[in-house]
Amino acid sequence: MRDLLVELGKAVQQKKSVCYTCLVETRGSTPQKPGAAMLIFRDGSQIGTLGGGCVEAEVKRRALRLIDAATPEIMTFQLDSDYGWDDGLICGGRMKVLVDPINTEEDLCYFQSMAQLLASDQGCTEAIVINPESAEGGSETDRFLIDANSTIIAQRGQQEPPSQLLMGLKPIQNRPRPYLKAGIAYLTFHQTCELVIVGCGHIGQKVAELASDVGFEIIAADDRQEYCNVERFPTAKHLIVGNFDTALSDLSITRDTFIIIVTRGHNHDEEALGHLAESPARYIGMIGSKRKVKLIFEDLLRTGTPREALAKVHAPLGFDIGSQTVPEIALSIVAELVAYRNLDTIPTGYQRSSLVEEIKAVN
Numbered sequence: 001m002r003d004l005l006v007e008l009g010k011a012v013q014q015k016k017s018v019c020y021t022c023l024v025e026t027r028g029s030t031p032q033k034p035g036a037a038m039l040i041f042r043d044g045s046q047i048g049t050l051g052g053g054c055v056e057a058e059v060k061r062r063a064l065r066l067i068d069a070a071t072p073e074i075m076t077f078q079l080d081s082d083y084g085w086d087d088g089l090i091c092g093g094r095m096k097v098l099v100d101p102i103n104t105e106e107d108l109c110y111f112q113s114m115a116q117l118l119a120s121d122q123g124c125t126e127a128i129v130i131n132p133e134s135a136e137g138g139s140e141t142d143r144f145l146i147d148a149n150s151t152i153i154a155q156r157g158q159q160e161p162p163s164q165l166l167m168g169l170k171p172i173q174n175r176p177r178p179y180l181k182a183g184i185a186y187l188t189f190h191q192t193c194e195l196v197i198v199g200c201g202h203i204g205q206k207v208a209e210l211a212s213d214v215g216f217e218i219i220a221a222d223d224r225q226e227y228c229n230v231e232r233f234p235t236a237k238h239l240i241v242g243n244f245d246t247a248l249s250d251l252s253i254t255r256d257t258f259i260i261i262v263t264r265g266h267n268h269d270e271e272a273l274g275h276l277a278e279s280p281a282r283y284i285g286m287i288g289s290k291r292k293v294k295l296i297f298e299d300l301l302r303t304g305t306p307r308e309a310l311a312k313v314h315a316p317l318g319f320d321i322g323s324q325t326v327p328e329i330a331l332s333i334v335a336e337l338v339a340y341r342n343l344d345t346i347p348t349g350y351q352r353s354s355l356v357e358e359i360k361a362v363n
Contacts, residue, residue: 001189004037005115007047012108017042019063020100020111023050024074024128024185028093034178035187042067050097055079063099072100072141072156074130096130096185098141100156113145113154122148123172123191127165127184129157134183137162148172148191175342192217193256193282193341194237198248198272199263200227203287206330207260208233214338216258221247223268244268248275258337260317261286270296277309283340285317285333290355297356311354314340319350 011018023036032051039047040063050056055077062075077095102108117124129135129142142157150169152161168181170188178187195211197204200222208218212235221240222228228241240247244263253259259281261272266288273286273296286293293315300310318332319339339347346352 001035001037002115002118004039004048005111005118008039008102008111009108009115011039011041012102012105017067018102019067020098020102021050021059021063022098022100022128022187023095024098024187025096025130025180026093028079034185035189040064040067050095055095059097059099066099067101068103069101072098074098074141098128098143100141110143110145110154110156117145117147117153118189121192123175124148124153124189125169125172126187126189127169128187129162129183130180130185131183132162135162135164136182137164175344177342191256193258194219194254195337196221196251196253196257196259196281198222198244198259198261198276199268200224200232201262201264202326203329203333204260204262205232206326207262207333208236210330210334211337214334216337216341219251221251222263223247244271245275248272251279253279253281255280255282257281258283258341259285260333260337262317262333266292266296270299273313274300274303274305277305277313283314283337284312285314285336287317287329287333288315290316294355294359298359301356301359307356310356313354313356314346315355 008018008020019040021038021040023032023034026034036050037048038050040060046060050059066073075097079093079095125146127144127146129138129140132138132140137160138158143155144152144161144165145154146169147153150166164182165184168184170176172188175190176188193216195216196219197208198221200220204220208220212218218233218236219238220228220233220236223243225241228239233239259276261269263269263272269286269288276284297310301307318329319335321332323329323332
């Protein structure tokens with residue numbers, strides 16, 4: 001979205017006619033989910049996608065009719081045989097798409113506020129009225145930008161927000177998915193989560209690659225510069241080279257930090273977990289066999305790490321998908337990270353008891 005807003009700003013500055021289109025509600029099976037956005041230019045070119053296929057072509061066709069209009073519109077598409085996809089498959093769902101012609105600097109103000117909110121990376125919500133009667137006020141297509149503190153920062157449309165607007169708002173800190181309530185579509189933009197990868201071997205490197213693709217900001221740490229470098233971790237925001245005991249002590253860890261421990265050996269894993277187990281990180285995972293994990297837990301219990309802190313550690317790390325190769329192991333780890341980030345829990349079929357429960361009181 002950030003890149004798309006940059007392109008939108010360029011188009012307006014260059015006095016190019018453009019329509020901003022956004023998927024605001026879906027029902028049933030659809031190729032994209034709410035929040036997907038696309039820019040459509042007068043020459044038929046586009047930036048972004050609403051899922052491809054015939055329905056995207058129809059959105060483009062209708063949007064070009066509105067490109068010089070003064071007001072936005074919400075269009076509804078029923079994905080039946082009229083909107084089959086390029087491969088001939090029918091999704092069978094319904095899509096509501098906002099089409100907003102942007103022609104002036106004044107039109108751009110709302111999107112500039114959106115860009116600023118996204119740049120702050122605190123999380124925000126866009127609320128779009130699609131049923132004024134249910135929303136108890138406003139007009140269809142009215143839009144409101146709401147920051148992480150539930151304050152309306154900008155709006156496009158009517159001056160007064162509907163009475164149901166803030167009543168239906170879910171805290172962005174809970175990372176809700178896009179949702180519809182009382183005739184208002186809420187599109188959520190979440191704060192970026194950091195992933196600290198302790199151990200820059202083959203698994204750490206592959207996890208960094210996959211996790212970066214799904215929106216994690218990467219911090220990689222290792223005591224070997226030949227492994228922890230920009231050539232091996234080109235997407236990393238920060239690289240930390242040094243002894244684990246000192247390097248990890250300097251980390252800034254918050255509720256949105258995810259940590260995985262994948263070092264080259266038992267001793268380094270234990271050292272790292274000893275430093276990190278009591279941190280406020282949202283997620284801590286450690287690789288290894290059940291036997292190795294229990295041995296590390298026993299050692300840390302002896303040296304004073306609280307049992308309840310170890311009980312929150314996800315170990316062995318990753319979903320059990322029969323992984324054998326490095327890419328498969330990395331995939332199982334990233335799948336668990338995404339699930340925990342998006343759902344705030346491990347899906348039922350993959351939940352497991354902490355191995356610390358199998359360890360008797362340690363003297």
